[in-house]
Structures are given as C-alpha cells and as structure tokens.
Amino acid sequence: MKIAVLPGDGIGPEIITQALRVLDVFKSEGMKIEIEEALLGGGAVDATGSPYPEATQKIARAADAVLLGAVGGPQWDNLPRPQRPERGLLGIRKDLNLFANLRPAVLYAELANASSLKPEIVAGLDIMIVRELTGDIYFGEPRGITTENGKRVGRNTMIYDEDEIRRIGRVAFQAAQRRNKKLCSVDKMNVLETTQLWRDVMNELAPEYPDVELSHMLVDNAAMQLVRNPKQFDVMVTGNIFGDILSDEASMLTGSIGMLPSASLDENNKGMYEPCHGSAPDIAGKNLANPLATILSAAMMLRYSFNDEASATRIETAVKKVLAAGYRTGDIFEPGTQKVSCSEMGDQVVAALAAL
Numbered sequence: 001m002k003i004a005v006l007p008g009d010g011i012g013p014e015i016i017t018q019a020l021r022v023l024d025v026f027k028s029e030g031m032k033i034e035i036e037e038a039l040l041g042g043g044a045v046d047a048t049g050s051p052y053p054e055a056t057q058k059i060a061r062a063a064d065a066v067l068l069g070a071v072g073g074p075q076w077d078n079l080p081r082p083q084r085p086e087r088g089l090l091g092i093r094k095d096l097n098l099f100a101n102l103r104p105a106v107l108y109a110e111l112a113n114a115s116s117l118k119p120e121i122v123a124g125l126d127i128m129i130v131r132e133l134t135g136d137i138y139f140g141e142p143r144g145i146t147t148e149n150g151k152r153v154g155r156n157t158m159i160y161d162e163d164e165i166r167r168i169g170r171v172a173f174q175a176a177q178r179r180n181k182k183l184c185s186v187d188k189m190n191v192l193e194t195t196q197l198w199r200d201v202m203n204e205l206a207p208e209y210p211d212v213e214l215s216h217m218l219v220d221n222a223a224m225q226l227v228r229n230p231k232q233f234d235v236m237v238t239g240n241i242f243g244d245i246l247s248d249e250a251s252m253l254t255g256s257i258g259m260l261p262s263a264s265l266d267e268n269n270k271g272m273y274e275p276c277h278g279s280a281p282d283i284a285g286k287n288l289a290n291p292l293a294t295i296l297s298a299a300m301m302l303r304y305s306f307n308d309e310a311s312a313t314r315i316e317t318a319v320k321k322v323l324a325a326g327y328r329t330g331d332i333f334e335p336g337t338q339k340v341s342c343s344e345m346g347d348q349v350v351a352a353l354a355a356l
C-alpha cells in the first residue's frame with residue numbers, strides 16, 4: 001500500500017505525525033505500508049512557487065491513497081489566488097477526481113458533555129454527510145473580480161450538470177443502504193436553479209433504491225434542524241458549498257471540529273483522507289491540537305481504500321478507549337478529565353491500539 005503523506009501547514013505536521021505513529025503500529029505487525037511525503041499548500045508555495053507542485057502531483061497520482069493534514073495560514077492570505085494554499089487543496093481534489101466527500105459526524109458517548117448542545121440532544125448521534133467535492137460554485141466559470149462601468153464586480157458561478165449530481169447521488173443512496181436507509185437531500189430549490197436540477201435528479205434516482213426513504217430539505221432549514229434535532233438525520237447529501245458549511249456545523253455536535261474525519265473518493269475508491277478542520281494557525285506549533293480527526297481519517301483510509309475493516313475498527317476502538325480513560329486535548333476538555341497535548345494523545349492511542 002503506497003500512501004502519499006501531505007502534512008501541509010499550521011497544525012498539519014503535528015497531527016500527521018500522530019497519525020503516522022498509529023500506522024507504524026500496523027507496520028510493526030507486518031502490514032505493508034510505504035510512505036512518501038510531499039508538499040502541499042503554503043509550504044509548497046514557499047518552496048516551489050506552486051501550492052500543488054508537479055513533484056506532489058506525481059506522488060499523489062502514483063499512490064493508492066493520500067493522507068493530508070491541513071493547508072493555509074494568514075501569511076499566505078495576500079497571495080494571488082492561483083498561489084493560495086487552498087488552491088492546492090482544490091487542485092488535488094480535482095486532479096484526482098475526488099468527487100465524493102464523506103464526513104461522518106459521530107458522537108463518542110464520552111464526549112456528550114463536550115458538545116455545545118444538551119447531552120440528550122446529541123446522545124447516540126451518527127450522521128453521514130455526503131458532500132459533492134469537485135463542482136458547484138467552487139469551480140464554476142466565469143469567476144473573478146473585474147471592473148465594469150467603473151466599479152468592481154466579484155463573480156462566481158454556481159453550476160452542476162446532471163451527471164455530476166447523479167454520481168454523488170448514487171454514492172449517497174448506497175451509503176444509506178448500508179446504514180438506516182434514510183437519505184435527506186439538501187438544496188435551495190426555492191431560489192437556485194442548479195439546486196432545482198439537484199432535486200430533480202435525486203428524485204429520478206430514487207426508484208433505483210426502493211429500500212431508501214428519500215426526503216428533501218432546504219439548506220437554511222437543514223442548518224436549523226441540525227441543532228434542533230440532529231438525530232432525525234441518517235445520511236445527508238448536498239453540494240460542495242452547502243456541504244462545507246453544514247459539516248463544520250455538524251462537527252460541533254460531536255464535541256469539536258478536532259473530532260471530524262473525512263474521506264474524499266473517486267469512482268474506484270482511490271481516496272484522500274483528511275480531517276475536516278483547517279490548519280488552526282491560532283494553536284499551531286504549540287502541541288495543542290487534537291489529532292483524533294486525523295487518526296480517524298487514517299482509519300477511514302484503511303476502510304475505504306484498503307478494504308481493511310478490521311484495522312479501521314481497531315483504530316476507532318482504540319480512540320474510544322482513550323476517551324473512556326479520560327484523556328482530552330484542550331478542545332474537548334471538561335473538568336474531571338485529564339488534559340493532554342497533541343503528542344500525548346498520540347501516545348495514548350498508540351498504547352491502546354497495541355493492547356487490542
């Protein structure tokens with residue numbers, strides 16, 4: 001198994017180090033893993049002028065899976081847009097055709113008090129957000145800031161064709177079939193034509209999945225329902241921009257954005273795995289970050305790209321044990337638990353894993 005590892009910027013290298021230690025446990029037990037590191041994001045711009053350099057493109061394309069930390073930071077915020085670290089991330093998603101982004105918001109029972117909602121609202125929460133990742137207003141043309149009639153105009157284009165909607169729809173229906181068979185498609189069809197097409201295509205797909213109950217919800221209502229009664233949802237499917245926003249919102253239900261992993265898959269389950277959060281410049285370099293979202297992303301990598309359900313579950317069980325034993329990074333800390341650093345959290349997961 002060839003894994004391209006892209007630590008990225010900010011807390012990226014700190015959290016990736018802990019995920020690699022977890023993979024080392026499997027390696028020491030005989031799992032064949034080959035790791036190649038490469039640059040992506042701000043560090044890549046500094047070193048090469050490009051946020052997704054050619055050397056990284058080669059390594060990422062040749063790998064079976066990509067494990068990513070996070071990119072971006074204030075020092076790169078004034079660069080021309082093509083050189084921004086985030087463009088590197090969008091570039092690799094598009095280059096590898098990673099159109100299906102799975103973001104599971106699962107509450108570990110021990111973290112019920114870390115959520116900003118009442119424990120009874122979130123207890124047992126298990127939602128799968130399926131976010132389309134290579135289309136929508138993120139990639140639509142025309143785009144840019146121009147001057148028209150003497151004033152500046154900012155423009156982006158929200159666009160989906162039916163094939164793009166159908167392929168993400170199928171991923172979502174299939175995910176629902178493997179779970180509780182409820183799929184909620186989120187759109188803004190009362191205002192936006194692209195999402196009218198989205199709703200039409202989801203309805204056209206429904207007869208192929210008669211065991212799945214399809215419902216529709218407008219995105220503003222969905223944002224409200226997620227904090228009112230999140231357990232009404234099983235699988236949610238939505239476009240790139242709505243999925244970005246709703247998944248950050250859902251992360252807080254699970255205690256912290258530092259807990260939410262993700263998988264970004266192509267048609268053949270080649271994937272990139274990354275936490276949903278960013279490079280957290282405010283805590284970077286301080287050994288404070290929660291590495292669990294990244295460690296759980298490595299578990300998703302074993303599950304989806306390497307078909308190794310047993311090892312994926314073993315990582316998730318190790319994380320549960322560490323939380324049950326009371327270890328917490330600052331973002332999920334509460335009185336009565338033991339505050340640990342990023343690397344100490346890694347120590348605990350490695351120890352729990354080795355004991356399983």
Ligand code: NAD
Binds near residue numbers: 291
């Ligand atoms: P962010 O997710 O980096 O941080 C938001 C808040 O959550 C901060 O207070 C941060 O300290 C906290 N946080 C995030 N991850 C954490 C963790 N693992 N442990 C503990 N606390 C954590 O979002 P932002 O501040 O809006 O963005 C910062 C930079 O990251 C920007 O340049 C943005 O473009 C980039 N970004 C990158 C990705 C990615 O690489 N996938 C995702 C989101 C944002």
Ligand code: IPM
Binds near residue numbers: 072276
């Ligand atoms: C995410 C991030 C990215 C996105 C940014 C950094 C391009 O917020 O992975 O959620 O918007 O997709």
Ligand code: MN
Binds near residue numbers: 244245248276
């Ligand atoms: Mn985001």
